[in-house]
Amino acid sequence: MESTRTRVLVHGASGRMGRALLRLIAADASLELAAAVTGSGAHDLGDVVQLPASRLEDAPDFDVVVDFSLPAGFDAVLALCRQRGRPLVSGTTGLSDAQREALDRAGHELPILWSANFSLGVTVLAELVRRAAAALPGWDCDIVESHHVNKRDAPSGTALMLGESVEAGRGRPPAYASLRAGDIVGEHLVQLASAGERLELVHRATDREIFARGALHAARWIAGETPGRYAMKDCLGLD
Structure with a gap:
């Protein structure tokens, strides 16, 4: 009987996200690891097919690449x-x-999905934010994001993505505030406020593995799609 498992090539397998992807693929009966592509040097990734990036052209057949490099x-x-x-x-x-332009061109030939954040919850939050901002265009809007003390970029890429949703909804961007404390994985609060009332939309991440799970959700979905540039909202069926 022919296998129906999706064969995944993990590019950037020795990094934190790559290792999370390998763990999740090994535990998922719907997925099969085609190969783990790493940078130079030896990497202890367990009993998997490893391939250095310098020999990428020798990769075995696969259905989809998941790249965090x-x-x-x-x-x-x-x-x-x-x-x-x-x-x-x-x-x-x-x-x-x-x-980025090369990604756009490749989208005419292949299904391509690039995202700054693969959390399924954040994907839904971005759509809710867009709708709320469109419904309440005159309200003040602020985005407060909190991360661990070692995160350097501020505002975070996710906060900026949510800001794009705000701007898409009401035509102007929000204000941003960034907090860096302890070992916070990631929290994003979008606040819409007017006289006498306040609406808060919040996402809290407590495990970085959510991003790997979201990427594999996208990989399963995109393996059957036609060429084009896709976003996480597409694989969740959001308009």
Whole structure:
């Protein structure tokens, strides 16, 4: 009987997100690890098929790539997907304008999903924020984001993504506030306020593995899609 499991190539497998992806794939009967692609050097990833990035062209067949790597290695994995005609799910940040343009061009040939945040809850929150901002265009809007003390960027990428939802809804951006304390994984509060009332929409992450779970949800979904540029809201059926 032919297997119906989705074969996933993990690019950036030695990083924190990559290791989480390997753990989740191993525990999921609907998924199969095609190979774990790592950077230079030896990596203890357990009993999996490992492949250095320098030999990416030797990768076994796969149904979809899930990429959490660095901009320096992004061009090669996108080229591999184009060569093999396979979908790409990527959370690699810091891409250049040229790399983003290359993603747009590849979307004419392949299913492509890039996101700064793969949390399913944040995806739903962004849609709720857009609708609330559109319904309450005259209200004050603030986004307060909290993260661990070692996070450098402020506002966070997720806060800026939620800000885009606010602007899409009411035509102007919100104000931002950033807190860095302890080991907070991530909290985002979107507050809409007017005289006598206040609406708060909140997402709290307590486990970084939620982002890996969301990326694999996207991988299962996109493996059966036609070429195009997709977002996390598409794989949840949000308009």
